[in-house]
Amino acid sequence: xxxxxxxxxxxxxxxxxxxxxxxxxxxxxxxxxxxxxxxxxxxxxxxxxxxxxxxxxxxxxxxxxxxxxxxxxxxxxxxxxxxxxxxxxxxxxxxxxxxxxxxxxxxxxxxxxxxxxxxxxxxxxxxxxxxxxxxxxxxxxxxxxxxxxxxxxxxxxxxxxxxxxxxxxxxxxxxxxxxxxxxxxxxxxxxxxxxxxxxxxxxxxxxxxxxxxxxxxxxxxxxxxxxxxxxxxxxxxxxxxxxxxxxxxxxxxxxxx
Amino acid sequence: xxxxxxxxxxxxxxxxxxxxxxxxxxxxxxxxxxxxxxxxxxxxxxxxxxxxxxxxxxxxxxxxxxxxxxxxxxxxxxxxxxxxxxxxxxxxxxxxxxxxxxxxxxxxxxxxxxxxxxxxxxxxxxxxxxxxxxxxxxxxxxxxxxxxxxxxxxxxxxxxxxxxxxxxxxxxxxxxxxxxxxxxxxxxxxxxxxxxxxxxxxxxxxxxxxxxxxxxxxxxxxxxxxxxxxxxxxxxxxxxxxxxxxxxxxxxxxxxxxxxxxxxxxxxxxxxxxxxxxxxxxxxxxxxxxxxxxxxxxxxxxxxxxxxxxxxxxxxxxxxxxxxxxxxxxxxxxxxxxxxxxxxxxxxxxxxxxxxxxxxxxxxxxxxxxxxxxxxxxx
Numbered sequence: 001x002x003x004x005x006x007x008x009x010x011x012x013x014x015x016x017x018x019x020x021x022x023x024x025x026x027x028x029x030x031x032x033x034x035x036x037x038x039x040x041x042x043x044x045x046x047x048x049x050x051x052x053x054x055x056x057x058x059x060x061x062x063x064x065x066x067x068x069x070x071x072x073x074x075x076x077x078x079x080x081x082x083x084x085x086x087x088x089x090x091x092x093x094x095x096x097x098x099x100x101x102x103x104x105x106x107x108x109x110x111x112x113x114x115x116x117x118x119x120x121x122x123x124x125x126x127x128x129x130x131x132x133x134x135x136x137x138x139x140x141x142x143x144x145x146x147x148x149x150x151x152x153x154x155x156x157x158x159x160x161x162x163x164x165x166x167x168x169x170x171x172x173x174x175x176x177x178x179x180x181x182x183x184x185x186x187x188x189x190x191x192x193x194x195x196x197x198x199x200x201x202x203x204x205x206x207x208x209x210x211x212x213x214x215x216x217x218x219x220x221x222x223x224x225x226x227x228x229x230x231x232x233x234x235x236x237x238x239x240x241x242x243x244x245x246x247x248x249x250x251x252x253x254x255x256x257x
Numbered sequence: 258x259x260x261x262x263x264x265x266x267x268x269x270x271x272x273x274x275x276x277x278x279x280x281x282x283x284x285x286x287x288x289x290x291x292x293x294x295x296x297x298x299x300x301x302x303x304x305x306x307x308x309x310x311x312x313x314x315x316x317x318x319x320x321x322x323x324x325x326x327x328x329x330x331x332x333x334x335x336x337x338x339x340x341x342x343x344x345x346x347x348x349x350x351x352x353x354x355x356x357x358x359x360x361x362x363x364x365x366x367x368x369x370x371x372x373x374x375x376x377x378x379x380x381x382x383x384x385x386x387x388x389x390x391x392x393x394x395x396x397x398x399x400x401x402x403x404x405x406x407x408x409x410x411x412x413x414x415x416x417x418x419x420x421x422x423x424x425x426x427x428x429x430x431x432x433x434x435x436x437x438x439x440x441x442x443x444x445x446x447x448x449x450x451x452x453x454x455x456x457x458x459x460x461x462x463x464x465x466x467x468x469x470x471x472x473x474x475x476x477x478x479x480x481x482x483x484x485x486x487x488x489x490x491x492x493x494x495x496x497x498x499x500x501x502x503x504x505x506x507x508x509x510x511x512x513x514x515x516x517x518x519x520x521x522x523x524x525x526x527x528x529x530x531x532x533x534x535x536x537x538x539x540x541x542x543x544x545x546x547x548x549x550x551x552x553x554x555x556x557x558x559x560x561x562x563x564x565x566x567x568x569x570x571x572x573x574x575x576x577x578x579x580x581x582x583x584x585x586x587x588x589x590x591x592x593x594x595x596x597x598x599x600x601x602x603x604x605x606x607x608x609x610x611x612x613x614x615x616x617x618x619x620x621x622x623x624x625x626x627x628x629x630x631x632x633x634x635x636x
Contacts, residue, residue: 062264179279181272188265
């Protein structure tokens with residue numbers, strides 16, 4: 001039997017070309033792409049199957065189809081009105097229940113964070129609930145074996161190499177490959193041949209109080225737009241003098257020594 | 258507009274939009290200035306299926322519908338109209354007639370290379386003395402055993418400088434008037450097939466629009482599409498489809514102009530406020546947005562009708578007329594909003610203004626489209 005890879009992904013709201021209220025459609029979280037790309041490489045190398053797992057409303061299907069068009073074979077959407085307003089802990093609870101249902105698996109991959117809420121919590125929390133070792137910011141899986149898997153991560157100017165045994169969870173950063181676009185053929189193939197399975201809280205064996213707002217230890221009490229103010233200062237005069245003024249200004253602002 | 262789109266269409270849009278933003282937008286100004294056909298981008302477009310959008314999958318195409326097609330053409334044109342033009346002409350007036358009127362042998366011979374973008378297609382109808390009046394063409398193809406001897410002088414051939422496969426309109430029976438026109442597929446490399454100099458055009462400068470001359474060019478009879486005398490029928494069918502593509506291209510240009518107009522109106526300060534606060538600018542933005550949305554709706558309608566296999570000729574003509582006129586007007590207003598800067602090549606709107614203008618002329622002028630529409634209405 002080939003490799004069984006699970007990739008957790010998130011649907012985020014689609015942004016337009018900067019136009020106001022561009023749409024309420026979902027798109028795949030940009031930071032999940034490297035995880036899918038790595039899963040594709042590994043699935044190709046070790047003859048594997050990739051299953052996407054996500055929690056979200058019905059509209060998340062759009063993002064899941066988009067993600068499947070990149071290569072993954074199937075998707076599971078944990079979808080239930082009770083899951084609404086889940087914090088990262090409750091989300092991890094739902095995801096880990098779905099992942100357990102999909103066991104056994106060899107590798108569990110996450111993006112590093114989401115482009116909307118940006119917490120980076122869900123990967124580590126899910127791994128913890130599943131009692132899996134978790135390695136963050138992995139950029140390469142050198143070789144994969146249930147007895148000895150070698151992975152590389154970059155941090156602080158170093159490349160760290162890790163060895164792990166058994167299944168593991170990891171978040172994936174971009175390995176430097178070219179940005180992959182999804183071709184039309186793959187999109188058409190996805191809609192013809194791939195499907196999304198929907199699981200609600202009973203499918204996952206979860207109680208209502210474990211999920212959504214009631215299962216969330218953290219609660220958002222306020223959400224206000226934050227506007228950072230830009231300042232633009234024009235420096236006039238001849239080039240040498242302007243350069244001097246620029247240097248002084250930057251130095252006074254503490255931006256250069 | 259999303260009301261009309263399926264999940265699949267939206268994914269097509271976000272995927273082609275990401276491609277256009279990252280791969281085309283950054284070079285749009287340079288390829289216009291240098292009149293450069295960016296093969297590196299075209300190759301990628303081929304791999305992604307953008308050059309065989311509606312071709313069947315068994316022949317190497319993406320097997321998608323007309324709505325996907327217009328989404329792709331709009332998004333590419335929004336980034337660089339000259340490349341949207343390449344894709345539109347290649348897909349709808351080169352590849353489509355071969356698919357619709359060609360036999361199995363012709364499909365196998367031409368479609369896989371076109372659909373994958375390994376070869377680029379062109380449509381050769383216009384001649385120095387035949388434009389809107391297509392029946393006036395003078396190119397001849399005289400049958401000689403198992404081939405035709407073709408003599409033709411085709412001008413303003415979009416993709417002409419790079420095309421390998423040309424859908425060529427010729428007169429096989431000089432005495433038969435409009436019924437003597439046929440379509441043969443001419444391949445670059447055939448002795449006597451000569452590509453002329455690139456036209457120095459006002460807009461669409463990244464597209465190698467050239468003349469193509471065939472002098473005593475021997476073309477095998479198996480390259481004849483359908484039957485002799487069916488040329489005008491094939492041409493009209495191809496142009497019906499082509500119109501939707503050009504209309505989508507015009508919407509793409511108009512959308513780009515609208516976007517830049519809005520952006521600049523919010524940035525530019527005059528009389529101590531962003532000019533977007535002035536009512537005259539607001540009126541322009543409102544008109545531009547309304548026109549763009551109207552044009553897009555008409556283009557979608559034509560494509561949806563085509564997908565439903567219903568008659569769409571009149572609707573395609575209306576969409577092309579409306580979208581191309583809109584594109585010129587919206588680009589003009591975008592220049593106006595930019596003031597003096599809009600007249601400078603430093604801003605994109607100057608290019609949109611030049612690119613928009615041709616959409617009212619090629620693949621049927623606005624005047625010809627009014628004729629088509631009136632004929633449809635009045636019978």
